[in-house]
Amino acid sequence: MVRRVDIVPHTHWDREWHTPFQTFRLRLVDLLDGLLPQLEGDPSYAHFMLDGQMAVVDDYLAVRPEAEPRLRALATSGRVSMGPWYALPDEFLVSGETLVRNLQHGLSVAARFGGAMEVGYLPDMFGHVAQMPQILRQLGFEHAVVWRGVPGSMDRSGFWWSSPDGSTVRAEYLPVGYGNGALVPDDAKALVRRIDEFAEEQGDLLLGPILWMNGTDHLLPQPWLGRVVAEANALDDGYELRICSLADHLADAPTEGLPSWRGELRSGARANLLMGVASNRLDVKQAAARAERALERMAEPLSALLLPPEHWPTTLLQQAWVEVLRNSAHDSICACSVDEVCDAVLHRFAESTQIAEGLADRALRSLGASIAGDRPVVVNLSARTRAGLVELRLPGAATPPGCQLVSERAAERVLMDDTPVSVATVTVAELEYVRGILSFTIESLDGMELLYVEREGAGTLVTPPVRSELARIRDHYAGQNVRVRVTNRPAVTVLARVEDVPGYGWQGWTGAGATVEPVEARPLRLSNGRVTLQVNPTDGTFDINGLAGLGALVDGGDVGDTYNWCPPPDDTIVDRPGAAACRLVEHGPLRARLEVRRTLVLPTHVEGTRRVGSQNVLVRTTLELRAGEDIVRVRIELDNHGVRDHRLRVHLPLSHPARTSRAECAFTVVERGVTAEGGPTEVGLPTFPSRRFVQAGGLTVAHEGLLEYELVDVRDGPDGIGVANTLAITLLRCTGMLSQGPMATRPLPAGPLTAMEGPQQQGPVSASFALHVGGRDPYEVVDDAFLPLLVTSAGGGTGAADGQALSVSGAEVSAVVRVAGTLHVRVFNPTDAPTTVTIDGRRGWLVDLRGRPVEPFEGTFDLGPHAIATAALS
Ligand SMILES: [Zn+2]
Numbered sequence: 001m002v003r004r005v006d007i008v009p010h011t012h013w014d015r016e017w018h019t020p021f022q023t024f025r026l027r028l029v030d031l032l033d034g035l036l037p038q039l040e041g042d043p044s045y046a047h048f049m050l051d052g053q054m055a056v057v058d059d060y061l062a063v064r065p066e067a068e069p070r071l072r073a074l075a076t077s078g079r080v081s082m083g084p085w086y087a088l089p090d091e092f093l094v095s096g097e098t099l100v101r102n103l104q105h106g107l108s109v110a111a112r113f114g115g116a117m118e119v120g121y122l123p124d125m126f127g128h129v130a131q132m133p134q135i136l137r138q139l140g141f142e143h144a145v146v147w148r149g150v151p152g153s154m155d156r157s158g159f160w161w162s163s164p165d166g167s168t169v170r171a172e173y174l175p176v177g178y179g180n181g182a183l184v185p186d187d188a189k190a191l192v193r194r195i196d197e198f199a200e201e202q203g204d205l206l207l208g209p210i211l212w213m214n215g216t217d218h219l220l221p222q223p224w225l226g227r228v229v230a231e232a233n234a235l236d237d238g239y240e241l242r243i244c245s246l247a248d249h250l251a252d253a254p255t256e257g258l259p260s261w262r263g264e265l266r267s268g269a270r271a272n273l274l275m276g277v278a279s280n281r282l283d284v285k286q287a288a289a290r291a292e293r294a295l296e297r298m299a300e301p302l303s304a305l306l307l308p309p310e311h312w313p314t315t316l317l318q319q320a321w322v323e324v325l326r327n328s329a330h331d332s333i334c335a336c337s338v339d340e341v342c343d344a345v346l347h348r349f350a351e352s353t354q355i356a357e358g359l360a361d362r363a364l365r366s367l368g369a370s371i372a373g374d375r376p377v378v379v380n381l382s383a384r385t386r387a388g389l390v391e392l393r394l395p396g397a398a399t400p401p402g403c404q405l406v407s408e409r410a411a412e413r414v415l416m417d418d419t420p421v422s423v424a425t426v427t428v429a430e431l432e433y434v435r436g437i438l439s440f441t442i443e444s445l446d447g448m449e450l451l452y453v454e455r456e457g458a459g460t461l462v463t464p465p466v467r468s469e470l471a472r473i474r475d476h477y478a479g480q481n482v483r484v485r486v487t488n489r490p491a492v493t494v495l496a497r498v499e500d501v502p503g504y505g506w507q508g509w510t511g512a513g514a515t516v517e518p519v520e521a522r523p524l525r526l527s528n529g530r531v532t533l534q535v536n537p538t539d540g541t542f543d544i545n546g547l548a549g550l551g552a553l554v555d556g557g558d559v560g561d562t563y564n565w566c567p568p569p570d571d572t573i574v575d576r577p578g579a580a581a582c583r584l585v586e587h588g589p590l591r592a593r594l595e596v597r598r599t600l601v602l603p604t605h606v607e608g609t610r611r612v613g614s615q616n617v618l619v620r621t622t623l624e625l626r627a628g629e630d631i632v633r634v635r636i637e638l639d640n641h642g643v644r645d646h647r648l649r650v651h652l653p654l655s656h657p658a659r660t661s662r663a664e665c666a667f668t669v670v671e672r673g674v675t676a677e678g679g680p681t682e683v684g685l686p687t688f689p690s691r692r693f694v695q696a697g698g699l700t701v702a703h704e705g706l707l708e709y710e711l712v713d714v715r716d717g718p719d720g721i722g723v724a725n726t727l728a729i730t731l732l733r734c735t736g737m738l739s740q741g742p743m744a745t746r747p748l749p750a751g752p753l754t755a756m757e758g759p760q761q762q763g764p765v766s767a768s769f770a771l772h773v774g775g776r777d778p779y780e781v782v783d784d785a786f787l788p789l790l791v792t793s794a795g796g797g798t799g800a801a802d803g804q805a806l807s808v809s810g811a812e813v814s815a816v817v818r819v820a821g822t823l824h825v826r827v828f829n830p831t832d833a834p835t836t837v838t839i840d841g842r843r844g845w846l847v848d849l850r851g852r853p854v855e856p857f858e859g860t861f862d863l864g865p866h867a868i869a870t871a872a873l874s
Pocket residue numbers: 012014124330331
């Protein structure tokens with residue numbers, strides 16, 4: 001019987017990785033400069049796949065804009081396939097929304113070229129999130145193509161892959177990756193021999209026609225492909241070769257007798273998952289968390305809800321998102337890339353965050369301007385009604401009752417003592433622009449008044465007569481210092497507690513004092529009636545409501561690389577400080593802080609098989625408790641300069657032993673055990689990623705960019721299954737190589753053996769997380785900890801001080817955006833139970849992820865367990 005071989009010519013184009021973007025791009029331009037005439041002039045070279053990502057097209061056309069019509073002609077005639085991604089992302093280290101926007105933007109750019117390849121092409125991602133099948137189904141896709149992460153039990157080249165909501169795609173498994181057919185030889189017999197070898201090696205695993213992926217990392221096409229395929233077919237030795245698209249191959253892929261898998265794909269059994277990327281380069285992960293929050297939770301909902309539809313900042317938001325999408329590329333967000341790439345990634349995140357924060361600020365001001373009066377207005381960016389602390393700047397010298405003074409600006413103060421030249425030319429010229437300054441006095445150091453100037457109304461301070469006076473002082477007092485004293489309107493910055501701010505709503509601050517129990521602060525203890533926090537001064541750990549030993553720092557060696565953790569053979573573990581001390585730094589009544597200072601005596605680096613050297617590292621931990629809250633905010637700061645090749649984790653004992661953890665991943669919470677499946681080329685390590693929170697044994701940790709956790713202190717349970725007693729969160733994992741050669745946890749390299757400085761994270765680092773002991777909804781905890789209530793000032797408008805722009809309940813809100821003027825609200829149900837979503841007073845259509853109508857709704861709609869829905873409000 002003749003067996004079909006589907007040859008899909010392609011290239012895998014990591015936009016940046018062991019080489020910076022611009023250098024790779026020059027090669028990309030060469031590739032496409034050669035490919036276009038090849039395809040145009042050689043019909044036997046029937047097809048080429050541009051790696052499933054539109055960034056490749058954008059990057060090329062930015063250099064060769066004149067090539068767009070040719071590329072479009074090839075794409076629309078089916079000779080080139082492109083998209084659906086904008087950039088091939090990592091799925092675990094970015095938000096669900098980033099994954100959706102990546103696909104939506106890819107599809108939108110591809111539409112200019114006649115549309116995208118309708119296949120969930122996931123060739124190189126370091127594992128796959130549980131909700132990917134649902135995301136793909138909501139785009140109308142029926143197929144995924146995967147390599148890494150496929151469990152050992154999936155023993156066929158196709159399997160049914162389901163999301164927790166039941167959405168299912170057919171997954172084509174690439175048994176040796178996306179390059180099994182790379183570098184086709186210019187020799188038909190040699191080609192057939194290679195196909196024979198592959199078919200024999202894979203045996204029963206291969207179902208139906210053989211998929212021959214003719215390409216690999218940054219590989220240029222082989223121009224003889226069409227001819228050599230024709231020659232191979234003429235050999236008539238059992239194969240029918242054809243050059244086709246991935247979609248062509250999948251169109252009649254076998255569907256009978258396939259195994260099934262539900263949930264995420266995170267196994268190292270069949271390919272390296274590269275399990276340590278979540279903890280590589282803390283700075284990149286933190287920047288990602290901030291940029292996504294600023295865009296998804298601030299700029300978009302504020303702009304969508306507070307601005308008129310025609311003021312939706314389409315272009316700026318798209319610019320910010322495109323940078324985040326570029327950074328979501330697997331080698332970029334995983335930071336398993338050279339230092340130049342990580343520099344670029346950080347810069348892109350910074351620019352996205354600046355755009356997002358600027359847009360959020362503008363929308364807030366616009367709300368303020370619409371409201372009557374001059375009171376502060378508190379804005380809630382979460383869908384749920386919330387209470388919490390806000391920082392207010394108030395006129396006057398008095399701290400309102402129930403508030404906590406943070407700082408005050410006195411009515412009069414000495415601004416500077418300096419030479420008359422400096423005073424005259426610099427300071428006074430600048431005072432002009434500080435509108436809060438009402439008057440200034442220049443006096444001699446013995447207190448004689450030389451000049452007094454008062455601002456009249458909103459007028460200028462430095463009038464021409466004042467200038468001549470300044471000139472006189474400058475000349476007369478040359479050689480001696482003079483003093484500048486200023487008066488200004490007194491003001492205080494205070495903390496105030498607000499209650500019941502509606503979801504996506506606002507509330508004018510009334511000056512009412514807090515109604516919650518204040519924080520009582522003692523040298524080693526904070527309590528607020530809900531939480532009692534007690535520091536153990538001997539080792540700097542702390543108790544929350546009696547749960548003891550929280551916050552121990554545990555440091556071990558790491559001779560791995562950016563991809564995988566690997567302890568040195570003779571490791572030294574430092575798990576207690578050389579010294580610890582604690583002091584009260586803020587006293588309440590609304591917010592109190594303890595500062596724990598611990599000195600860790602750490603080896604400085606690894607030499608041979610062990611850690612050597614010694615350095616004292618001061619670790620400052622700030623523990624914060626606020627009135628009315630049941631979370632403890634923790635900030636850990638240290639200077640990592642001089643300490644290399646190590647992994648530092650914070651250990652958090654559980655309230656009760658746990659067999660599983662629950663962690664946020666895209667659009668849901670996934671439950672995992674205490675082990676992970678490894679394989680011949682990667683040791684399975686249960687160091688798992690969580691996006692914003694992880695829960696286990698009665699403890700919830702909400703964090704900003706601390707993506708890696710592990711259940712540790714595992715003991716055998718009565719049935720032989722491990723039970724964990726402690727949750728470890730990785731604070732830092734510092735290594736010096738992009739990829740190592742053979743190492744204990746991964747015998748083969750995962751990339752070039754390039755020495756790098758960036759992953760050592762030399763310099764000051766800080767990490768923030770919040771702890772909750774109890775059973776609260778983790779999405780609530782993460783909002784309370786990392787999505788503060790915002791404040792704007794009313795002024796100039798006629799609107800009411802209290803209001804609500806949108807009321808959504810019954811599910812988590814992932815996005816509030818405008819699409820062609822229409823308000824879209826994306827929600828998901830992270831629970832195992834069905835729910836009813838209520839959008840008060842609104843009707844419209846539920847749409848899929850392409851915006852196509854699914855069904856109408858009026859006020860409410862049902863949402864199944866783990867389902868995602870997008871509501872377009874009319
Ligand atoms: Zn790749």
